[in-house]
Amino acid sequence: MTSINTGTNPYAQLGSAYARTAAATQPSLLDAINTTETASSSDPNAATNLTLSDAAKARMAAEAKTPDFATVTNDTRAALDKLYVAAKVTGPLGADGKTTVDLSALDRRSLFAIATNSGGKFTPDEQSVASGELTARFNxxxxxxxxxxxxxxxxxxxxxxxxxxxxxxxxxxxxxxxxxxxxxxxxxxxxxxxxxxxxxxxxxxxxxxxxxxxxYPDGAPVGTTKTFSTVATNVRAALDAQASLATEKGTELVYDPARKFGQLVDFSSIDNRSLSAITLNQDQQFSNQEIYAAKKELDSRTRANILSSLKQSQQSGDPTQLSLGILQSYSAMSDEERLASGWSPSFRDNVVQNYRSTSNILSMLQGS
Known part of the structure; x- marks a missing residue:
C-alpha cells in the first residue's frame, strides 16, 4: 500500500469546477444529427438525406454503448463497497494514512466520479484517494x-x-x-x-x-509494485486457469497457432512484464513451448511499437519521430522487459545518438 501524494495533484479542484460547469458539457453526435433532422423537416426545401461517414457511425455506436454518468456513479459506488468487503475494511484509508484498497481496476471515468463526489455519494477520503489515483495515472x-x-x-x-x-x-x-x-x-x-x-x-x-x-527532471521510470517472482507466480496461475477451462471444454491449451486441435493460449490480458517473466523463466515455472510463445508475443508487441513510431515519422515528415518513439518505448519498459526484449543500455545509447545525428542533419538542411 502506498500513501497519496497530493503535492502536484492536477485534479484537486475538479469537484467544485465540475459542479459549476456540468451544464456546459459537449453535445453528442446524436444530438447534432437530431438537430439537423429537425431543421430539415421544418424546411420543405431542405435536403432530407443525411449521409454519415464510417467514423461518424462508429462514434454513434460507441456513444450508444456508453452508460450515462448517473449509471457510472452508481456502479462505482457499488464497486467501491465490494472492494471494502473483500479487503475487510470500512474505508479507503487506514489509521496510518495509507490506502487500504487498490483502485487500479476502476477506469478513468469512474475515478472522476469519485474525485468530484458525483451525486454526493463519496466521502472526502474516497475523493482524495481517487484524486491521487488520477494523478498517478497522469504521471x-x-x-x-x-x-x-x-x-x-x-x-x-x-x-x-x-x-x-x-x-x-x-x-x-x-x-x-x-x-x-x-x-x-x-x-x-x-x-x-x-x-x-x-x-x-x-x-x-x-x-x-x-x-x-x-x-522528476530525469523522467521518473514506470514503477512496479510487485516483485518479479510474484509476477511469475501470478502469470503461472493465469495460464493454469486457461488450461483448466480448456480441459472443461474437452480440449487442451495449446501454444502453437498451427495446431489444428486445442484452444490457443490467449495472451491479450497478460501484460508485457508478465510475458517477460515467462520468457526469462527465472523461477523455472514454465515449459519450453510456453517460453517460445510468450517470446513471440512480446516480440510482436515490440515490433508493433516500432512500426507505430515509424508510421508517425512518415506521416509527420519528421525522421526524428522514430528515435523518439523507440526511446519512449524503452523508458516505459521494466528492467525485465528490456532484458527479455534484448533492449540494452547500449541499444538505448545508439538510438539517442541516432536522434542527435538526424536532428543535426535536419538543422543543417533547414539552415538553422
Missing part, C-alpha cells in the same frame, strides 16, 4: 515521454504526451474549468516547445508538465 502517462525528453532535450515529446492524455478524458471531465485550464496551459507549452524544442517552456500558469518535470 504514468508522462513518465516514458519525460524520460525520452531527458535523453534528447526535446520538450515537445513530453508536452505531446500530456495533450494526448488530457484529450482522452470523458465528456464530463472535459466539461470542467479545471480540465480546460490544464489543456490550455499544456497546449501553450507544446506550441512553445515546437518553436524551441531544446528549451523547457516556462512561465506558463498552471502547467502540470512543468510541475512534473520539477519533481
Amino acid at each position: 504514468a502517462a508522462l513518465a516514458p515521454a519525460a524520460a525520452a525528453t531527458s535523453m534528447t532535450k526535446n520538450y515537445t515529446v513530453v508536452y505531446k504526451a500530456a495533450l494526448e492524455y488530457l484529450d482522452g478524458a470523458s465528456v464530463e471531465e472535459k466539461g470542467t474549468a479545471a480540465w480546460s485550464a490544464q489543456r490550455a496551459a499544456v497546449l501553450k507549452g507544446y506550441e512553445a516547445a515546437k518553436q524551441k524544442p531544446d528549451t523547457a517552456p516556462s512561465g506558463i500558469s498552471g502547467d502540470p508538465v512543468a510541475s512534473y518535470l520539477a519533481l
Whole structure:
C-alpha cells in the first residue's frame, strides 16, 4: 500500500469546477444529427438525406454503448463497497494514512466520479484517494515521454504526451474549468516547445508538465509494485486457469497457432512484464513451448511499437519521430522487459545518438 501524494495533484479542484460547469458539457453526435433532422423537416426545401461517414457511425455506436454518468456513479459506488468487503475494511484509508484498497481496476471515468463526489455519494477520503489515483495515472502517462525528453532535450515529446492524455478524458471531465485550464496551459507549452524544442517552456500558469518535470527532471521510470517472482507466480496461475477451462471444454491449451486441435493460449490480458517473466523463466515455472510463445508475443508487441513510431515519422515528415518513439518505448519498459526484449543500455545509447545525428542533419538542411 502506498500513501497519496497530493503535492502536484492536477485534479484537486475538479469537484467544485465540475459542479459549476456540468451544464456546459459537449453535445453528442446524436444530438447534432437530431438537430439537423429537425431543421430539415421544418424546411420543405431542405435536403432530407443525411449521409454519415464510417467514423461518424462508429462514434454513434460507441456513444450508444456508453452508460450515462448517473449509471457510472452508481456502479462505482457499488464497486467501491465490494472492494471494502473483500479487503475487510470500512474505508479507503487506514489509521496510518495509507490506502487500504487498490483502485487500479476502476477506469478513468469512474475515478472522476469519485474525485468530484458525483451525486454526493463519496466521502472526502474516497475523493482524495481517487484524486491521487488520477494523478498517478497522469504521471504514468508522462513518465516514458519525460524520460525520452531527458535523453534528447526535446520538450515537445513530453508536452505531446500530456495533450494526448488530457484529450482522452470523458465528456464530463472535459466539461470542467479545471480540465480546460490544464489543456490550455499544456497546449501553450507544446506550441512553445515546437518553436524551441531544446528549451523547457516556462512561465506558463498552471502547467502540470512543468510541475512534473520539477519533481522528476530525469523522467521518473514506470514503477512496479510487485516483485518479479510474484509476477511469475501470478502469470503461472493465469495460464493454469486457461488450461483448466480448456480441459472443461474437452480440449487442451495449446501454444502453437498451427495446431489444428486445442484452444490457443490467449495472451491479450497478460501484460508485457508478465510475458517477460515467462520468457526469462527465472523461477523455472514454465515449459519450453510456453517460453517460445510468450517470446513471440512480446516480440510482436515490440515490433508493433516500432512500426507505430515509424508510421508517425512518415506521416509527420519528421525522421526524428522514430528515435523518439523507440526511446519512449524503452523508458516505459521494466528492467525485465528490456532484458527479455534484448533492449540494452547500449541499444538505448545508439538510438539517442541516432536522434542527435538526424536532428543535426535536419538543422543543417533547414539552415538553422
